[in-house]
Amino acid sequence: QVHLVESGGGLVQAGGSLRLSCAASGLTFGSYAMGWFRQAPGKEREFVAGISWSGGSTYYSDSVKGRFTISRDNAKNTVFLQMNSLKPEDTAVYYCAARRLTVVTGPKYDYWGQGTQVTVSS
DSSP states (O other): OOEEEEEOOEEEETTOOEEEEEEEESSOGGGEEEEEEEEOTTSOOEEEEEEOTTSSOEEEOTTTTTTEEEEEETTTTEEEEEEOSOOGGGOEEEEEEEEESOOOSSSOOSEEOOOEEEEEEO
């Protein structure tokens, strides 16, 4: 059974940083592209960042480019999202997701975590 478990969310002031982690189990982690999505209240879930199975390619939404960094450690079955210069509009529940082979910016991922709340105060 596949599990994706996010951690690292919390409350931070604008301009601050957080590092999210997503630990994966029950799948061949190195065969999966990984993505981070977020959903704010009353809004649709949106793509934030993605990373290829090897870690060699990364992708970002325009809203986080230059502030967020996605990375992965295939030896530890974990993907990370380093979030710097946080803004109140980054407030959302953040989800990690796994997809066989390739990153896509849409929601067609095979597995999802339960989410972790990130709140940025002004």
